[in-house]
Amino acid sequence: MKILHKYEGKNIENLKKECLEELNTNEIYFYETKEVGLFKGKKILLAITKDEIIKQIKDFIKELSTKMNIEINSEIRIENENINVLLVTDNNNIIIGKDGKTLNAIQIILRQYMRDLNKFGLRIIVDVGNYKNKKIKNLEYQVKKICKEVLKTKVETKLDPMNSYERRKVHSIVSEFENLESISYGEDPNRYTVIKYKD
Numbered sequence: 001m002k003i004l005h006k007y008e009g010k011n012i013e014n015l016k017k018e019c020l021e022e023l024n025t026n027e028i029y030f031y032e033t034k035e036v037g038l039f040k041g042k043k044i045l046l047a048i049t050k051d052e053i054i055k056q057i058k059d060f061i062k063e064l065s066t067k068m069n070i071e072i073n074s075e076i077r078i079e080n081e082n083i084n085v086l087l088v089t090d091n092n093n094i095i096i097g098k099d100g101k102t103l104n105a106i107q108i109i110l111r112q113y114m115r116d117l118n119k120f121g122l123r124i125i126v127d128v129g130n131y132k133n134k135k136i137k138n139l140e141y142q143v144k145k146i147c148k149e150v151l152k153t154k155v156e157t158k159l160d161p162m163n164s165y166e167r168r169k170v171h172s173i174v175s176e177f178e179n180l181e182s183i184s185y186g187e188d189p190n191r192y193t194v195i196k197y198k199d
Helices: 012-025 049-070 092-096 098-118 131-153 163-172
Strands: 004-011 028-034 043-049 071-077 081-090 123-128 182-185 192-197
Touching: 004 012, 004 081, 012 028, 012 182, 028 131, 028 163, 028 192, 043 049, 049 071, 049 081, 049 098, 092 123, 098 123, 098 131, 098 163, 123 163, 163 182, 163 192
Parallel strands: 081 123
Antiparallel strands: 004 043, 028 043, 071 081, 182 192
């Protein structure tokens, strides 16, 4: 279901005020752009309420449930700019897939679906059965263990390929250790990170 509120004018702040008055809520996602060519200088404000976003995601999950022939419910929480979608089902293993590949695919497709509907990207994180949180906690534990080993032996360690979110997590953890650095190499989906000792 496509829901997008469009406002045109020269002043973005005035357009935001008009939007807030019309939609009667402060919980709105904004995206602004400029017209080019004949109408250069005119600005366009695109807006969608958080309730409308939740409705769109619920519709997507309902269609996904039908196509996968699995009963899937969802709990959606919007915190700041993050939209957290927790899938609730009796078939977690099917939704997760091998090494979380099915779950990641669902997240990518949902993000693209929302971008196609609303013309701007949203920060959407999809999880089921707390799988991603558990995976990140395990990653943190393993990386800290490797960091201590590299500090001790001064021998660099190459990690398995990871997605961009996991690599950022690795870089963040390594930055906490003095005399260590982390560098990523290669192209997705085979991009990997190396933890090195530095003098």
